[in-house]
Structures are given as structure tokens and as C-alpha cells.
Amino acid sequence: AQSVTQLDSQVPVFEEAPVELRCNYSSSVSVYLFWYVQYPNQGLQLLLKYLSGSTLVKGINGFEAEFNKSQTSFHLRKPSVHISDTAEYFCAVSYGSSNTGKLIFGQGTTLQVKP
Amino acid sequence: DAGVTQSPTHLIKTRGQQVTLRCSPKSGHDTVSWYQQALGQGPQFIFQYYEEEERQRGNFPDRFSGHQFPNYSSELNVNALLLGDSALYLCASSLIWDSFYNEQFFGPGTRLTVL
Incomplete structure (x- = not known):
């Protein structure tokens, strides 16, 4: 079955510290990978995406993620977080070689940045 | 350029009722997807x-x-509402014939509460 697992439901971290949010997906020949951020009472905003090519992907707000095919992971990282990064983060996967558009989301990780 | 818009923002219904949610896609997009996000x-x-x-x-x-x-806008209808239908309903739009992968843009959502 196609599934996405976000290994941490909550990640508390102090401001200016580095952070990693973990994501694993069920294996497939072809996948597209995404990280979205959701601020309170808002919709989803795309942080970054992996479609093909370089396995290190850079996104907005200083975030980056690395695609690891052998470990079926797509972990999100930021070297120094800010209070404003406090939000819910979702990893999402689109399976298959055709462009179906259907996204399968993980359960989400709450990033809590403390001063 | 207006992004994805949804109406209403909030809605309260009782069990057994029917509800209609509306979505206008981002300008130039022709595909609409609907997602349910439980708390x-x-x-x-x-x-x-x-x-x-x-x-x-x-x-x-x-x-x-x-x-x-025909103008690409969309409606989501839910009949015979159950308590478990309470959720944030997200609309996402995309362009199906994009060159590689059609990124989905999300609206702010409609919060449905079923009493």
C-alpha cells in the first residue's frame, strides 16, 4: 500500500538551532516528493519538491531536503530556525510515472520553536 | 493574480444535513482536487x-x-452528514498539461463542523 510516515509528531527546538523533520514513504519505482507548511488557520504552502535530478533540494525560507532512494526517505532540514517557523509540516508523495496529481500526505509534524 | 479561493470559510451543520462547498481555481488552472483534513x-x-x-x-x-x-470552478457536496465529516476541506488547483509535474496550489480551506 502507498503510505507516508512522518516519524515525529512534535519537534521542539530552540531558536537558531538546526532542525530535521523526518519522512519515509513506501517504496515505488517512481515518486515525486513534497514538503508543505501549514500555519494556523491557513491552507498549505509548498516549501520544496523533488521531481528528479539532484537529490538535495532547496526550498523557500532556508529549508532543504534530501531524497534517499535506498532508504525511501525525504527528510527536511534547516540549519537555523526562527520563531516564525513554528507551524505544521507535511510530507507528501505522488506515486507513479504518470501525472495523476493525487497526493498522499503524512500525519504531519508540529515544529515548535522556542525563544 | 488571485490564488485558489474557497467559500464559505466556516460552516456549521447538523447530522443528516447536506452541505455544498465551493472552490475557484488559480487563474489559468484547469484541474481541481479536493482533500479532507481531520483535526x-x-x-x-x-x-x-x-x-x-x-x-x-x-x-x-x-x-x-x-x-x-465550464469556468473550472468546482463544488464539493456531502449528503447525510455525520459527526466524523467535521474537518477542514481543502481545494487544490493545477494545470494538467504542465511540462513535467503539475504543482498543486491550495486554498485556505473551509472549516466544516457537524453537530
């Missing part, structure tokens, strides 16, 4: 519309139906 969960794919037809469907009962109009 504390990741979004789940309901269905996708293109050329006024349902193109894909997730694991949702027939109580959930939709429609797409």
Missing part, C-alpha cells in the same frame, strides 16, 4: 476533477460528490 491529521484525497468529469477518487463514500463547471 490533527494530514489531508486525505477525496477526488479530482478535470474537463467537468471526476478523474480520480480516493476512499470516500458516495455521500461525497462533486462537480466542475
